[in-house]
Amino acid sequence: MERKKRVSAAKNGSRNVIDVRMDAAFFFDRAVESLGRFRYDRAVKYFRRAVEYEPGNPVNHCNLAGVLSEMGDYEESNRLLRHVLDNIDPAMTECHFYMANNFANMENYEQAEEALVRYLENDEGGQYLSESEEMMEFLSLELGRPLKLTSIKAREGLYEHDKARSLLEEGKFAEAVRLLEKLLKQHPDFTAARNNLALAYYYMGQFDKSTATIREVLERDPGNLHALCNLAIFHQHFGNKQQLQELLDTLRKTYPYHADHVFKLATTMGILGEHAKAYRLFKRLLKTGEAGGEPSLYHYAAVAAANIGRYAEAERLWRQAEKLDPGSDIPQFYVGQLELLRSGQSAQPLSYHYHLPFEEQFRVLEKTNQGIPDHLKKDPLVRSSFFWALRHGDTDTKLQVIQAFGLIGDGEVKDALREFILDPAEDDYLKKVAVFVLRYIGTREPLPAVLEGQRLTLEASPYSPKLPRWEAKWQSVMDTALHTMNKRYDMVQQHDLETLWVEYLTRVYPNVPKITKIEGWAAALEYLIAKMHRRAISYHEVAARYNVGVTTVSKNAKWIDEACGLKEKMDAIFPKLP
Structure with missing residues (x-):
């Protein structure tokens, strides 16, 4: 109307x-x-x-x-x-x-x-x-669990694929396999998902399945470069020299067109020790500008150049990476490693990963929960990268070094950490993690340290100047939680649990609640630490792990939360939507 x-x-x-x-x-x-x-x-x-x-x-x-x-x-x-x-x-x-x-x-x-x-x-x-x-x-975050979401219509399988890739990066291989297998039933021609399924099988040690899955990709798409590169790496791992050589002959003659294919082939050839081919491909990417002016690309080309003895060219490329990434210590570190190569002190090829060499090793070790192999502990390049990074790296790098030292645990590491906690210029949080690692690797004597600008001596019990005594039950709660969390949480997260427990006891002392069920308090601590580090967890899950009631865990977590103001701290970091 x-x-x-x-x-x-x-x-x-x-x-x-x-x-x-x-x-x-x-x-x-x-x-x-x-x-x-x-x-x-x-x-x-x-x-x-x-x-x-x-x-x-x-x-x-x-x-x-x-x-x-x-x-x-x-x-x-x-x-x-x-x-x-x-x-x-x-x-x-x-x-x-x-x-x-x-x-x-x-x-x-x-x-x-x-x-x-x-x-x-x-x-x-x-x-x-x-x-x-x-x-x-x-x-x-508000609900304390992942959302009940099974798919995203607008992405038609891409959501599930991205989630599976995230699971692979987190080391949750079995979950990734289940998700990818389900996705491929709905989209059998999704070759990227099939390639990632092959990698998931490989990481789980199911080598026959991984190879079979790669061959399925190649049956559908014989020229799929990602599948060919993955298969070549599998052959190298399994020691299939004849099959690797045949595939290498094909890859050496391959000249991909798209930039992502050039990059995939270049990194694969580098891993396989074909540094000359890798060098030519990385130089092609730099010349055409297809991959952008990323400092990491200059690093990859420099590593390939160094590994074929072109040291002057390698140094020039690292200097260019340094200009593009002025806040990074990585290019300068590798320039320093050239001297070892030039003098013949090390014949080990340099890593293509754009970070200090220990970091990739450390990520793998975190997933396998095993110690560092002896040959790596003794390798001069690896060891020098650790000690160099502890002195010159950024905060995140130093934190990773300190965690890695917990996996080495020899006398030289202990001396480096003792020196680190005495340096007034270092961050207090990093020094407290270093103290935790020293205790973890067996240091029991008092430790001189500089914390909050004051020189003091730390005893075996957790550090808290405002807590006049330390009771056996308090230690039992912490020990139970740390023992249960071991190999599922990294050392930083375990340290944060110790800090949270000490902070709670300090805040409520002398009115500490009577601790009748040690496991209930340990479960509450793990639940809160998981939430602080944005890990998916529920009261039911953690209660079952410690064999206690959900109500007990919830009640104890609430007490700790209220005393330490965790919710306010989390809200400050992750504010609510307007």
């Missing part, structure tokens, strides 16, 4: 009559104008009129719902959105996303999760995909 309003105006002494069309578009324009002036009350009035003129237009309802949400009337906003879905246009899946935002602002996280999952599993366009991923992270 359309109405007209007659308006008089005087112009040059004459009277004109103007017809104003009073329709939905008219009120929409007035509403937008009011929003521009932050007059939300008027915008609501005009959007309501637009709805009256076109009640079957879902956009009008959504506009009104949006303004109501801005004004904090989340319930009315959701009522309108639900009306759109139930009575006007069920295909407007974005309404589920708007409702999820409203529920989140109302702190109704369960319903926010339900609405967000419905949006992601039904929306094909993916208009709010990035915003949804941020909300997923937020809701997961």
